[in-house]
Amino acid sequence: MAFGGNALVPEGDDGSHDRQLDRAWSMAAAAGELARRGHRLVVSHGNGPQVGNLAVQQNATQAVAAQPLFSLVAMTQAHIGHLVALPLARVLAPLGTPVVVVVTHVLVDPDDPEFSNPTKPIGPFLSADEADRQRREQGWTMARTPSGSYRRVVPSPAPGNILELDSIRSLVSANTVVIAVGGGGVPVVEGPHGCLVGIDAVIDKDLAAASLATSLGADTLALVTAVPTVALDFGTPRESPIVEMNTTTALEHLRAGQFPPGSMGPKVTAATTFLKNGGSLAVITAPEHLMAAIEGEHGTRIVPD
16 A cells, blocks of 8 residues: 555645644555455555655755755655554554554666656645745756646656565564555665665655565555546546556556656556556555455556456
8 A cells, every 4th residue: 555745745735743643544544444354564655745845944954964865765754654653553453463664775776867857746836936946046956736836856766676675574474564665765776885875866656665565476556645536638627537447558548648747647657567567456546445446346446458
């Protein structure tokens, strides 16, 4: 189960701790329902708003040294993991199921084209004037969002090996609910003498979740988002929901531009990648419909050809 950082900090929200915690309870309720129905569960999450907000705070003062972006990813992994783990542990207490947060590192390719053409939106939604100021003062790359506002964009390389995979697998085998690859994982590359070092990027959480699901041999990948279904011609008078599609149809729609890179595109890409690598089912829906989507009664189901 993977949900976005926007699920905790939607557009226009100030990202306060209490509001994020309230929304974390909704994620915990959806996850808890899966566990109560007998599913073994691994949870992943995004961190786009949180890591971007933290970067803004980092640059708000020169009294303390700002930390690199990959360190902020690690900070938000622990922070969001904590936000979700506490309510989830409460929900799962009757089952006696423990919850563990694993700060996860993911290997990426330093030559990934994303490093020269960043596409991952992070941080607050800004006006055109504020975006221009951030561009001039911070040197950040800014991009317009579908809603007409602007956000900072950073490199989002494809995920490679998940370094803590064996530990995650052991925890799952011990009937533990694991929260892992948060924010897509801390991106690392091979440095001198075989050492691993962080690199400034934010890996897409849906692609990282698909990679983890494949590596664990999961049968279902649940991608939780703000809308109940995927739709064709989204936001137009011709908008129509998709109840079910196979991988070929999903990829055809993706190539036709139906699922933009900044919104539904990564989810559909993650779902089809997971299914091509042996997965049985991918669902995309809102948290309150998650169980119904898995049972074929709601949401969008993507199935193998």
